[in-house]
Amino acid sequence: MQPCGRPLGGRIVLIMPEKGFSMNMPATKIELETAAPAAVAAPVVALTPKRPPRAETYARMARETAVRVIPPLVVIALLTLVWELVCRRAGSALPPPSKVFNDTKELIFDPFFDHGGIDKGLFWHLSASLQRVALGYSLSAIAGIALGVLVGQSVWAMRGLDPLFQVLRTIPPLAWLPLSLAAFRDGQPSAIFVIFITSIWPIIINTAVGIRNIPQDYRNVAAVVQLNPLEFFAKIMIPAAAPYIFTGLRIGIGLSWLAIVAAEMLIGGVGIGFFIWDAWNSSHISEIILALFDVGIVGFVLDRLIAGLGKVVTRGTAQN
Amino acid sequence: MTAYLKLDHIDKVFTRGAASTEVLKDINLTIEKGEYVSIIGHSGCGKSTLLNIIAGLTGATTGGVLLENREVNSPGPDRAVVFQNHSLLPWLTVYENVRLGVDKVFARTKSRAERDAWVMHNLNLVQMAHARDKRPSEISGGMKQRVGIARALAMEPKVLLLDEPFGALDALTRAHLQDSVMALHQKLCNTILMITHDVDEAVLLSDRIVMMTNGPSARIGEVLEVPLARPRKRLELATNATYLKCRQRVLEFLYERHRFVEAA
Numbered sequence A: 001m002q003p004c005g006r007p008l009g010g011r012i013v014l015i016m017p018e019k020g021f022s023m024n025m026p027a028t029k030i031e032l033e034t035a036a037p038a039a040v041a042a043p044v045v046a047l048t049p050k051r052p053p054r055a056e057t058y059a060r061m062a063r064e065t066a067v068r069v070i071p072p073l074v075v076i077a078l079l080t081l082v083w084e085l086v087c088r089r090a091g092s093a094l095p096p097p098s099k100v101f102n103d104t105k106e107l108i109f110d111p112f113f114d115h116g117g118i119d120k121g122l123f124w125h126l127s128a129s130l131q132r133v134a135l136g137y138s139l140s141a142i143a144g145i146a147l148g149v150l151v152g153q154s155v156w157a158m159r160g161l162d163p164l165f166q167v168l169r170t171i172p173p174l175a176w177l178p179l180s181l182a183a184f185r186d187g188q189p190s191a192i193f194v195i196f197i198t199s200i201w202p203i204i205i206n207t208a209v210g211i212r213n214i215p216q217d218y219r220n221v222a223a224v225v226q227l228n229p230l231e232f233f234a235k236i237m238i239p240a241a242a243p244y245i246f247t248g249l250r251i252g253i254g255l256s257w258l259a260i261v262a263a264e265m266l267i268g269g270v271g272i273g274f275f276i277w278d279a280w281n282s283s284h285i286s287e288i289i290l291a292l293f294d295v296g297i298v299g300f301v302l303d304r305l306i307a308g309l310g311k312v313v314t315r316g317t318a319q320n
Numbered sequence B: 001m002t003a004y005l006k007l008d009h010i011d012k013v014f015t016r017g018a019a020s021t022e023v024l025k026d027i028n029l030t031i032e033k034g035e036y037v038s039i040i041g042h043s044g045c046g047k048s049t050l051l052n053i054i055a056g057l058t059g060a061t062t063g064g065v066l067l068e069n070r071e072v073n074s075p076g077p078d079r080a081v082v083f084q085n086h087s088l089l090p091w092l093t094v095y096e097n098v099r100l101g102v103d104k105v106f107a108r109t110k111s112r113a114e115r116d117a118w119v120m121h122n123l124n125l126v127q128m129a130h131a132r133d134k135r136p137s138e139i140s141g142g143m144k145q146r147v148g149i150a151r152a153l154a155m156e157p158k159v160l161l162l163d164e165p166f167g168a169l170d171a172l173t174r175a176h177l178q179d180s181v182m183a184l185h186q187k188l189c190n191t192i193l194m195i196t197h198d199v200d201e202a203v204l205l206s207d208r209i210v211m212m213t214n215g216p217s218a219r220i221g222e223v224l225e226v227p228l229a230r231p232r233k234r235l236e237l238a239t240n241a242t243y244l245k246c247r248q249r250v251l252e253f254l255y256e257r258h259r260f261v262e263a264a
Helices: A002-045 A051-088 A097-109 A122-153 A155-168 A173-184 A187-212 A216-225 A229-267 A272-281 A285-313 B047-055 B094-105 B112-125 B141-154 B171-188 B199-205 B241-257
Strands: B005-016 B019-031 B036-040 B062-067 B070-072 B159-163 B191-196 B208-212 B220-225
Touching: A051 A097, A097 A285, A122 A155, A122 A187, A122 A229, A122 A272, A122 A285, A155 A187, A173 A187, A173 A229, A187 A229, A216 A229, A216 B094, A229 A272, A229 A285, A272 A285, B005 B047, B019 B047, B019 B220, B036 B047, B036 B199, B047 B159, B047 B191, B094 B112, B094 B141, B112 B141, B141 B159, B141 B171, B171 B199, B191 B199, B199 B241, B208 B241, B220 B241
Parallel strands: B036 B191, B036 B208, B159 B191
Antiparallel strands: B005 B019, B005 B062, B062 B070, B208 B220
């Protein structure tokens, strides 16, 4: 059985590759040669028929966009209609969309006014909130990635810190606020601290998972090349863990936007959260609705920004 | 000739809790400069563990590895490894993957321009210069392995360690790549240690074949000289008496005297 099967198998391995080998290179070359003249010849002949394909591409793009844009628009229109019908009746607690629009026209079309104090356009409120988020979130991204790397890399750090993280991360953002007000004695740093402490946990945990999941192969490569710890961090660890890190960053930005609105309601001053609270105190329900709408849009944009950034940074890393 | 690479009484015991398994027992081997040595054995016999010990990625329990009479026990570019699954970094281009090692090894001895030229030289050796700006995900398995070889060669290793380098490739690509490795060995006269489980590959490429017994406690069962002149031609060897005899010897060792026992 063996003397029969083996040489046969051997012959197949021995002869076929030679053919494949010698034919492989010329074959691709021939393909290139035949492909090149065709490409040169094609524009001459196909100058007129070239346009329809382009129009077709546009049509296809338009169709794809429509498929994605039309369904949500239909749903929004329907919901607005239902809302209008439900809230139109006299004595309804909430205003219908038409009334919201009429009440807030000024705010919608002039977001940049500034009458001093907290009487400012929505742009200023949103930008104040975004500044707090930017600061708190940047700090938490830096600290979160650093701590995540530590926990992912060292078994002892994980054993010591992980239980602590698991408990701390369940504390609601606003529960931190009184403590941070007591510590900082000022609204601004307290709000930033709340953002920080809210968004850091998913960043730490995801980074740690990413670091722990770095394939042993990459570590071996680094060992053979003798990368020092700093080079290993920059050239292997961060790129390899980047998809995980960005998952954490994305969850983090969402949480920090959640937290800022709540925190600002309590600390006051300029900010979209306080704007909502102020509108409630002056019974401007329409303004609350407009502000909620803005908060949603900004949150969506922030999420997309981080997702897009992640896509750019992790190009090539996700697939192997 | 004196020993270039020497494996001196290597034992390896893996301990997990109270249980310990002896994987390798008393491995002694001397390899001369420019030699091409294959280590063959059934899966699970500790071939890869042995290669990892030589590469310094795993420590030996007792015994040691001597390279030019100096003990080596940590990984380094003087024992560059070509990994079975290529292990290219997916976020770097082909060029950058090779450059990573070159920048480290020749940081002081070569200028930037020289390093760049050296990377391209090595990519040319494996005929991959055309793909320099591609990412690993954009090239085929055989091409990835070529880049892996270029990366290892570019570190100018004293010993090139190949860990089943062709294992994950289809038969045609494998043969093509084997011929390339043979040509490179002929040209550069590297000392090469290759792990394989393919008998034809071992006989075709090697000067000596080290046959390992089955684990646990795998030993070197037999060392076979392959007295075939180089350059070797795959087609001519198919009917060569010496080639067939060597092949027969390895097959007998693997399939008669040390038959693979699944239960073990």
